Amino acid sequence: MKRAISRFGLLRVVIFFGLLILVPILGGPVWLLNMLIFTVMYAALSSSWNLLGGLAGYPSLGHVAFFGIGAYAFAIMFQGSVGDGFSPFLALPVVGVAVALLSVPIGWVSMRTRADVFAIVTITFLFITQTLAFNLNSLTGGAQGKSVAPPPFDVSTYDWPFYYAMLALLAVAMGISFYFSRSKIGLSLATVRADEDKAHGVGVRVTAVKLIAFAVSSGMVAMVGCVWAYYVGFIYPQFAVDPLITIGMVLMAFLGGRGTLWGPVLGSFILVPAQEFFAQTFGASELYLLAYAAVFLVIMLFLPRGILPSISDRLRRRRLAAEGDARDAAQLSEVQDASKSPVTSEVAR
Amino acid sequence: MHALIQAIILGILTGGVYALMASGQTLIFGIMKVVNLAQGALVVLGAYLTYTLFTTLGIDPFVSILITTPLLFLVGIGLQWALLRPLHGEDVAQLSLLVTFAIALAIEGALSFAYGATLTNVQPTYANYSWTVFGYQISLVRFVAFLLSIVMLGVLYFILQRTKFGRSVRATVQNPMSAQLLGVNANRVSALGFGLGAATAAAAGSVFGMLNSFNPGSHYDLISRLLTIVVLGGLGSIGGSVVAALIMGVASSLVSALASPIWSDFTFFIVLLLVLLLRPRGLFGAKTRGAL
Structure with a gap:
C-alpha cells in the first residue's frame, strides 16, 4: 500500500477535475453537459459503492434504495419552493448524515450475513424501498410520482449548478476513498475482505469498520440521489429505485477495478457514454436491455478483476x-x- | 373465520407452486454455492413459452409442461456451460451471482423484445372454474397446480435419492472436495444441477402463467419472494424450502385477506428480516463457514 501522496497522483487529480470544471465554461453542445452530469453522477455512485463493495468486499445490490431515499427526501422537502434555487444544495449534508444514520441498523442486520446472502438481503431491501415508495401514497405520491419545484436558474446556464454539485460529490467520494486507503479504516477493511474471521480473531474491530463503510457509502449515495431528483424534477418509484442503477454502480466498479481509487471513475466514463450510445442506436427499446446484459456478461467473463x-x-x-x-x-x-x-x-x- | 380459512387454503395452494420454484433455486445453491438470481426470469420465460404454445398451437398449459421442462433443462445446461463454468479465481461466488443477474436481465430484454411489456396471462377455458367444498372456494387451476408441484417435487426427490446422479449431487452438496476425490465429475453435476433447477422453473412457470398476469419485468417480484423463501428455509435445503414456501404462501395470503393486498409482498420482507435477526441460517440450514 502506497502511503505517500505521489506527485503524479496529485497531478492526475488536478488535471482530471480541472478539465471537468472547465467543460461548461468553455462551452459545448448541450448534450455533452447533460451526458457529463450522468457520467459524473455514476462515477460518484460507483465510487461510493466501492467503499463498501470494493474495499470491504460486501457486494451490496441494494444501494439504489438509499439513492431513492435521498431522492424522495429532497422531493418531499422541496416540493413547494426552492427559494433562489441554491439553498437546497445546502441541505445535502443534512440528508447525507440522516441517511447514513438511518443505514446503520440496516447495515447491522444485513451484515450479519456474508457475500452471497448479503447480496440477497440488500436486493430485498431494494424491493422493500420500492414497495414503500409505491404504497405510502400520502408521503411519496405512490405511482403518480412526486415533483420538485423548478429552480429559477437562467436557461443558458441551467445545468451548471447540478453539474458542479455532482462533481463536488464525486470529489468527496474519491476523497473518502483515498482517505480510507491510507488510514487504519482502509487497512481494517482490507483484512475484512481477505478473511473476516481471522481479522476478528486478531482483534480488528470488524463490525465497527463494516458499519462505518456501510453508513458512509449509503450517505454518499443518498446525496447523489438528492441532486438527481432535483435535476430531473420529477420522480417515480420505478425510476428512483431502479435495479438498473444498482447494477450500473456495481458494473462500473467491476469494469474499472474494485477497491481502486480510479477504477469506478474509469468504469463510469466508459460505460455511461456507451449506454448513451446504445440508447441512441437502439432507441429506448428492449434491445437496449439486451445489449446492457451482454456488456455485463463480457466484463464478468473476460475482465473479472x-x-x-x-x-x-x-x-x-x-x-x-x-x-x-x-x-x-x-x-x-x-x-x-x-x-x-x-x-x-x-x-x- | 370463513375468510381466514379461505385465505389459508389459498395460501397453501399458492405455496406449493412457490415450493417448486424455490426447490430448484436451493438445489442450484446446494450444488454450486451460487445464488441464482435468474430463477425468477426462468420462471417468466417458462410462462411465456407456455403462452406461445397455447396461443399458437393450442396446447393445453398443463400439457405444455412436457415440452417446456426439457427445453429449459437444456437451456439451463447451456447457461451453466457457457457463462458460469468459465468463471474462476477467488471471487467466484460474487462473480457468479452477478452473472446470474446479467442472465436475468438478458432474459427480460429478450422477452420484452419478443412480446412487449404489456401484461398477459394464459387463459384456458377452465381458468375460472372452481369447486365449492364446505362453502370454501377451491380453484381448479390452483388445485391441479398444487398437485402438479407435489408430483414434480416427488420426481425431484426420486432423482436425488434413488439415482446415481442424485447420489453425486448429494455428495457434492455435503462436501464438494471429497466428492471430487471420490470421482464425482463436478462440472457434470453442476451443469445437470443447473439444468434441473431451470426445469423446475419451467414447470412452475407454466402454472404461474395461469395464476397470474405477467410481463417480462415480473421476475423482480418473483425473485424477491424466492430469495426470502430460500433464506427462510435455509440455503441448500430442499425440504426447508418447501416448508418455507408453504409458510410464506399462507402468511402472505393471510395478510392480503386481512389487511390489504398491497402489503402482501411486504410480509416476505418482514419475515426475511426476522429470520436474519433471530436465526440467520434459516429453518433447516447447515451452518457453513463463509456463507453466513
Missing part, C-alpha cells in the same frame, strides 16, 4: 521480468568475468 488491476498486474509482471533479465545478465557477466571459460557461463545459464 477490472481494467486497472489487470493493467497494473501486467506492468508489475513486465517490471519483474525486466528486473529478472537484468539480474540474469549481471550474474552472467560476473561469471564470465570470474572465469573466461565459456563452459561455466553455459552452466550458469
Whole structure:
C-alpha cells in the first residue's frame, strides 16, 4: 500500500477535475453537459459503492434504495419552493448524515450475513424501498410520482449548478476513498475482505469498520440521489429505485477495478457514454436491455478483476521480468568475468 | 373465520407452486454455492413459452409442461456451460451471482423484445372454474397446480435419492472436495444441477402463467419472494424450502385477506428480516463457514 501522496497522483487529480470544471465554461453542445452530469453522477455512485463493495468486499445490490431515499427526501422537502434555487444544495449534508444514520441498523442486520446472502438481503431491501415508495401514497405520491419545484436558474446556464454539485460529490467520494486507503479504516477493511474471521480473531474491530463503510457509502449515495431528483424534477418509484442503477454502480466498479481509487471513475466514463450510445442506436427499446446484459456478461467473463488491476498486474509482471533479465545478465557477466571459460557461463545459464 | 380459512387454503395452494420454484433455486445453491438470481426470469420465460404454445398451437398449459421442462433443462445446461463454468479465481461466488443477474436481465430484454411489456396471462377455458367444498372456494387451476408441484417435487426427490446422479449431487452438496476425490465429475453435476433447477422453473412457470398476469419485468417480484423463501428455509435445503414456501404462501395470503393486498409482498420482507435477526441460517440450514 502506497502511503505517500505521489506527485503524479496529485497531478492526475488536478488535471482530471480541472478539465471537468472547465467543460461548461468553455462551452459545448448541450448534450455533452447533460451526458457529463450522468457520467459524473455514476462515477460518484460507483465510487461510493466501492467503499463498501470494493474495499470491504460486501457486494451490496441494494444501494439504489438509499439513492431513492435521498431522492424522495429532497422531493418531499422541496416540493413547494426552492427559494433562489441554491439553498437546497445546502441541505445535502443534512440528508447525507440522516441517511447514513438511518443505514446503520440496516447495515447491522444485513451484515450479519456474508457475500452471497448479503447480496440477497440488500436486493430485498431494494424491493422493500420500492414497495414503500409505491404504497405510502400520502408521503411519496405512490405511482403518480412526486415533483420538485423548478429552480429559477437562467436557461443558458441551467445545468451548471447540478453539474458542479455532482462533481463536488464525486470529489468527496474519491476523497473518502483515498482517505480510507491510507488510514487504519482502509487497512481494517482490507483484512475484512481477505478473511473476516481471522481479522476478528486478531482483534480488528470488524463490525465497527463494516458499519462505518456501510453508513458512509449509503450517505454518499443518498446525496447523489438528492441532486438527481432535483435535476430531473420529477420522480417515480420505478425510476428512483431502479435495479438498473444498482447494477450500473456495481458494473462500473467491476469494469474499472474494485477497491481502486480510479477504477469506478474509469468504469463510469466508459460505460455511461456507451449506454448513451446504445440508447441512441437502439432507441429506448428492449434491445437496449439486451445489449446492457451482454456488456455485463463480457466484463464478468473476460475482465473479472477490472481494467486497472489487470493493467497494473501486467506492468508489475513486465517490471519483474525486466528486473529478472537484468539480474540474469549481471550474474552472467560476473561469471564470465570470474572465469573466461565459456563452459561455466553455459552452466550458469 | 370463513375468510381466514379461505385465505389459508389459498395460501397453501399458492405455496406449493412457490415450493417448486424455490426447490430448484436451493438445489442450484446446494450444488454450486451460487445464488441464482435468474430463477425468477426462468420462471417468466417458462410462462411465456407456455403462452406461445397455447396461443399458437393450442396446447393445453398443463400439457405444455412436457415440452417446456426439457427445453429449459437444456437451456439451463447451456447457461451453466457457457457463462458460469468459465468463471474462476477467488471471487467466484460474487462473480457468479452477478452473472446470474446479467442472465436475468438478458432474459427480460429478450422477452420484452419478443412480446412487449404489456401484461398477459394464459387463459384456458377452465381458468375460472372452481369447486365449492364446505362453502370454501377451491380453484381448479390452483388445485391441479398444487398437485402438479407435489408430483414434480416427488420426481425431484426420486432423482436425488434413488439415482446415481442424485447420489453425486448429494455428495457434492455435503462436501464438494471429497466428492471430487471420490470421482464425482463436478462440472457434470453442476451443469445437470443447473439444468434441473431451470426445469423446475419451467414447470412452475407454466402454472404461474395461469395464476397470474405477467410481463417480462415480473421476475423482480418473483425473485424477491424466492430469495426470502430460500433464506427462510435455509440455503441448500430442499425440504426447508418447501416448508418455507408453504409458510410464506399462507402468511402472505393471510395478510392480503386481512389487511390489504398491497402489503402482501411486504410480509416476505418482514419475515426475511426476522429470520436474519433471530436465526440467520434459516429453518433447516447447515451452518457453513463463509456463507453466513
